[in-house]
Amino acid sequence: MNKLLVVILFFVSISLSAQIDKSKYYSYGESIFSEVIELPYSNADSSRLVILVKAANEALKFTKVKDGPNFGKYYGVLNVEILFQNSDGIVKNRTKITDTIYFKDYEQTLSKTIFVEEAKEIIMPKGKYDIEIKFDIKDNSYLNNKEHKIDLDKNQILFTPILFNSQSSDVYTELQPFLYNQVISFDAQGVKILIPAKELEDANYTYTLVKKKEIADNQLKWETKNEVEGICKVINKVDFDFTNNYSDVKFDLKRNKNYDVLDIDLPNIKVIPGLYSLEISKNNERIAEFDIKMEWVNQPISLNRLTYAVEILKYIAKENEIEKINSSEDISTAFLEYWKQKDPTPLTPFNEALQQYYSRVDYAFFNFKTISEDDGAKTDRGKIYILKSSPKKIREEFENNKTLIVWEYPHQKTEYVFELVGAGDYRLVEIKEI
Secondary structure (H helix, E strand, C coil): CHHHHHHHHHHHHHHHHCCCCHHHHCCCCCCEEEEEEEECCCCCCEEEEEEEEEEEHHHCCEEECCCCCCCCCEEEEEEEEEEEECCCCCEEEEEEEEEEEEECCHHHHHCCCCEEEEEEEEEEECCEEEEEEEECCCCCCCCCEEEEEEECCCCCCECCCEEEECCCCCCCCCEEECCCCCEEECCCCCEEEEEEECCCCCCCEEEEEEEEECCCCCCCCCCCCCEEEEECEEEEEEEEEEEEECCEEEEEEEECCCEEEEEEEECCCCCCCEEEEEEEEECCEEEEEEEEEEECCCCCHHHCCHHHHHHHHHHCCCHHHHHHHHCCCCHHHHHHHHHHCCCCCCCCCCCHHHHHHHHHHHHHHHHCCCCCCCCHHHCHHHHHHHHHCCCCEEEEEEECCEEEEEEEEHHHCEEEEEEEEECCEEEEEEEEEC
């Protein structure tokens, strides 16, 4: 009987140590996105629209290929229907976007960070429209449509700002839009905003980006007020072209065409999360205003509850440091101040160390939970993972009627030995130098 129990525990050990990332099976953020962009158009009676759609693999339906050149791979289809309705609810245009993708590994089909992007250009008569974008996604996804309103009747100088993830200020080919529902991602290393226009007069164009309020339901609060201003570069005689390369939408500026563009490069050392007003002025007179949102799109879910985020600091913070944060009048400010000490890029507001630590907390929470502990981040394996990240190698050992797993970190010349003491419950029993 004892031998049988040992064999069972041994195979449990193998299955648990050959860990699949269980966080892949949990959906805790948006997985579909869409944007509607109006571009200049030569016909005065019509408007030119570009519809951008984006879906994470986790939202799509995948099927294993059973024959043909892609045998054994998994294919998924991005199916999107776009409806334009007037004020009377009458459908004035109905169109579809379809894209098929293939992945070799099943795990990739569950990814929250691999996206499929598509774009479609549509010419619409002038008017006001309610736009419904319907995604054909998994049945258990909580949301499958996006809604937009657009007024094509208004006579405007500047058209829809397009938000790009850019690290270079002078490159205008293969520009990658954020495509996060008209949101700038807080962790971007560079931000470019291009604002199309039919024709721009010879003048001085400037911008002012003013933070209006915080993002609702986000417990982390950066500075309440923030303002950035600068000069807009004018690019004459261009037009937009867009392509799909490997399921990513990219924009190019085509030269010697009919339209103009205002080019804004935001200094990332100043822009923090919040809802902003982007004001454009010509010779110090305001000519346009747009709403812009800066959001930490990939914020770890362990930061959604600040009391928990402070509690799980126990692996790196002293007890008095945690008490200081908890006793502060503004826990968010005290929490962010603590992390400033560990920021590898202190001149920018985005803190890579904070992102890394709580991304590991998320992984540990899902992957190391046990029957006796619902929070895997509070287990011994969770603690070591948070502090050291993934081991280079995991091996199983069986000695003295004990089932062990060993995490190897060769670059640190250290091994961590865990003993199986219950159903999936591992306890750290030894730290070895190697």
